[in-house]
Amino acid sequence: MTATLIRFMRLGNDTKSGMKRLYVVALLALSCVKAPEQTSTAGGTTAAPHGGPVRIGFSMDTLKEERWQRDKRLVEQRAKEVGAALDVQVANGDDAVQTKQADNMLTKGVDVLIVAPHNGEIAASIVEAAHRKGVPVIAYDRLIRDSDVDLYLSHQVEKIGEMQADYAQKHVPKGNYVLIGGSPTDYNALLLRKGQMNVLKPAIDRHDIKVISEQFAREWKAEEALRITEDALTKTGNKIQAIVASNDGTAGGAISALEAAGLAGKVLVTGQDAQKDAVQRIVKGTQTMTIYKPIQPLAFGAVDAAIKLAKKQPVETKDKINNGKKDVPAILIEAIAVDKSNVDSTVIKDGYFTHAEIYGQ
Numbered sequence: 001m002t003a004t005l006i007r008f009m010r011l012g013n014d015t016k017s018g019m020k021r022l023y024v025v026a027l028l029a030l031s032c033v034k035a036p037e038q039t040s041t042a043g044g045t046t047a048a049p050h051g052g053p054v055r056i057g058f059s060m061d062t063l064k065e066e067r068w069q070r071d072k073r074l075v076e077q078r079a080k081e082v083g084a085a086l087d088v089q090v091a092n093g094d095d096a097v098q099t100k101q102a103d104n105m106l107t108k109g110v111d112v113l114i115v116a117p118h119n120g121e122i123a124a125s126i127v128e129a130a131h132r133k134g135v136p137v138i139a140y141d142r143l144i145r146d147s148d149v150d151l152y153l154s155h156q157v158e159k160i161g162e163m164q165a166d167y168a169q170k171h172v173p174k175g176n177y178v179l180i181g182g183s184p185t186d187y188n189a190l191l192l193r194k195g196q197m198n199v200l201k202p203a204i205d206r207h208d209i210k211v212i213s214e215q216f217a218r219e220w221k222a223e224e225a226l227r228i229t230e231d232a233l234t235k236t237g238n239k240i241q242a243i244v245a246s247n248d249g250t251a252g253g254a255i256s257a258l259e260a261a262g263l264a265g266k267v268l269v270t271g272q273d274a275q276k277d278a279v280q281r282i283v284k285g286t287q288t289m290t291i292y293k294p295i296q297p298l299a300f301g302a303v304d305a306a307i308k309l310a311k312k313q314p315v316e317t318k319d320k321i322n323n324g325k326k327d328v329p330a331i332l333i334e335a336i337a338v339d340k341s342n343v344d345s346t347v348i349k350d351g352y353f354t355h356a357e358i359y360g361q
C-alpha cells in the first residue's frame, strides 16, 4: 500500500508560552499511518508530548478464551519494558461497559487507546470519543467498523479462514460439511467465513461438498457450537464428514456433540488459537487441526505502535483493510496451520506450551 502521509511538524513552542508556532506541512509518499508529528521536549523512548511517560489505555472485550489472557500478559510485559503507563479494562462481553470503560480512560487521560472490540460497529463510538480528545485508536485483533480508526493490528484473518477450509478440503474432498462461525458482532467471524467460502465454493458448486449448516455461534460460545453440531447430526442421521469450526472454543463444543454420538476422531474438525485444550485434543486425535497465531508480535506490535501514535510519529504499515468508511492502515501477522504432524515443531518449539503440558508426563 502506498498511502499519502501528511506530516505536520511543529517547530518552536506553542502559543500558550507566548511564542509563535510554525507548522511545516510536508507531503510524504510513504506507507504510514497519518499522524501529526510534534517535537517533544522530554527525552526517553516513551516520553509523550506532555513530557511524561506515554499513557496507554487497553480496552478488552473478554478474557474468556485463553489467548486473551496471553494478550493481556504480553501487552503488560511490553508496556513495562518500554516504560509506558498502562491501564487495562475488560468489558466481559458487554458493549455498554466497554464504552464506559473507554470513556473513563479518556477522562482520566490517556495518550492512545488500544481497543479489542466486543462489537465492531458499536465500538465506532469509542473512536469518535477518543478523536474528540485528539487520542488515536488502534483496533486490536478485531476491526472497528465504519470509523476513522487509526490503525488495525491483527493476524491475516481472511487467510486463516482459507487455511481452515483448505485443510478440510484437502483431507475431506467430498462429503457433508458443517460450518460454525463465531460471533456475528465480531468482524473476524465474517472475515473467516469469507475466507472459508473462497476455498469451498468451487467444491460446493461441483456438489463435492454439501454444506449441511452454516451458522454463527453467538458470542463464540461452545454451547452454541454443540447445538449446531447436534442439529446437523440429527438432520443427516450422523452423516457429517467435516466441521469447519472457526476457533478452538467452538471446536470444543462441536467435539462434545461428536463424542456423545460416538464420532469423535472420525469427523475432521478445524479450529483456531492453538489453545491448550485444543492442542491436547489434536495429539489425542479428537480435533484435527488448529491455527496457531503467535500473540507476542501482536501484543508487542500494538504497544510499540501505540507509543509512536501517541508521540505523533508515523507507523509503517504494509496492509490495509476497508472498514466501510475508509481503508484502514493495517499490520497483519501470518498464522500457521497446526495438526498432529507439526505440534512439536511449532507451538512446543516456540515455547507456547511445554511438551508436558500437551502430552502429559
Ligand code: BGC
Residues within 6 Å of the ligand: 065, 067, 141, 142, 182, 186, 188, 189, 220, 247, 248, 272, 273
Ligand atoms: C479472535 C479469536 C478468538 C475469538 C473469540 C476472535 O476475534 O480472533 O482468536 O478465538 O475472537 O474470542
